[in-house]
Amino acid sequence: MAAQVVVTAPAVGTTKPVVDATMPVVDATLPILSTRGLDKSFGSLVVASGIDFALPQGVRYALIGPNGAGKTTLINLMTGMLRPDAGQIFLGEHEITSLRPAERVKRGLVRTFQINTLFPHLSALEAVTLAVCERRGDAGTWWRRLPAYRDAVDEAYGILSSLNLGHDCYRLTRELAYGQQRLLEIALALATRPKVLLLDEPAAGVPRDESPALFAAISGLSQDITVLFIEHDMGIVFRFASRIIVMVGGRVLVEGTPEEIAADARVREVYLGQKRHG
């Protein structure tokens, strides 16, 4: 693991994130999430090949790359929804490669979904309360009424309010506006108290002029939470990411600060013709 730390750690101190400059340099010696030699293929289609990377704690990472580059696959591998053919995944110093998805969530590795994966007939408040109760270990209790868990309900309501959903949290999920459902995706993840939050295109399907507001909510999250997000809008990426990973064809092409990525010739080549930034 030491070899990887050398790759990523020195850059952290010199990073100048646009949004936030309070990077916890102390913890940068140990990555919060790292992978070593991850391979995955579906038949002859290679979707992940030799993926090594390490996320220092508290960063806002963007994972970018053309369609089919393997970004969502990488999230599926890290969260345990797919099993890698080879390689290892570490959360902090613990290997989690063989843990089930729910066990990884319990340890603080949490994701959201590109396509809304919500509870249509639960109200937003019920859904987030459910996630809070699961985290606190109250979800197996069947002889006490839900309203008796006042602090769990308060916590759920607090999360929803912090994402501007406080007013509409009594509505059924399916009745919420699409943008609110995207926020509820994040609210559910936050209720698990993640250490690392993997956001799979959090603004997917949200009108272009509304996505900065959504990302403002994301960048306002506690610095204790390390965030990796997939996003196609380069304007958003360069505004909100402190570091960027570029994937192409199941491989990590390059990893660095926004300035380094913007100046990288290989990245320009990949994005030739689709570049929206600068």
Place this chain on the structure above:
Amino acid sequence: MTAATPTAGAGPHSYLQEQIRWRWVEIAFWLATLTPFLLFPSYLQLASQIAITALFALSLDLILGYAGIVSLGHAAFFGLGAYAAGIVSKYGWGEPLSLLVIAAAVAGLAGYAMSFIIARFRHLALIMITLGLGLLVHEAANSASWLTGGADGLQGVKIWPLLETFKFDLYGRTAYAYSLVALFLAFLVARRLIHSPFGLSLRGIRENPVRMPAIGAPSRAHIRKIYTISAAMAGVAGALLAESTSTVSLEVLSFQRSADVLVILILGGAGRLYGGILGAIIYMVARDQFSGVNPQYWYFWIGLLLVAVVMFLPNGVLGGLAKLSASWRRKSS
């Protein structure tokens, strides 16, 4: 009963309180269950059968309506409970209340064992597996005739008077009072359960089994637990039937019974607690009436009823009523 009332303002706590409040219709409904004693004294036997079937349907509602687990073999637990009560009474212990406990334990244990398989599957696979398990138990009881009496039915079931006082009479007075109290108590347990954090998790599994592990929920453990509780409840229903009729035949384990209870629940409306009870009333009264008119072809009418309900009331009779009252409320406000 889980219909959202998007009336904000009062805060999250009162919103959740409102969700689980006793409605006046509920109280009226339970008071109405007492009317057979006064108005239809000659139908008490039928009423007790309805209460027992309603309890069976309620047990299915817990897994199907709340956790989304389909079962075409739920009679296995009903029958296990019936045989447990019948066999124990045959060998000399006929105290009704303790027989219910024994039946619940036997059926619950069987349910717990099966739940390890159940929790791994969904949808079509689950239908096939529960169907197979149901047939398996049925044939096992058939071949173990030394214990169950096989196709001739269990002989020598002897139930003591309830609380050493009330005999199970010919008119069904004791049977109905007994089954109704049992149904009501089981209903209270079910109602508390679905309004608990565990009940919320079950609804989460029904609504989106993919998301549950992503919020760290042990879905399989939840499914194992509710399946065990549901099986125990079905076993109690079976024991009630054995006690109130003093007979146990292979029919208690039949596929027909599994299918009937599923029809009853869908008819009434799954996932609403009262759906199974209402479905049992409609189905069994209809069967009683139709079979009086034409004993051979009454299933024709049941079939017609079922097609009509699924076509026009996809969420059952209760679903239709809820929709009606919602639109009425919107109009009046």
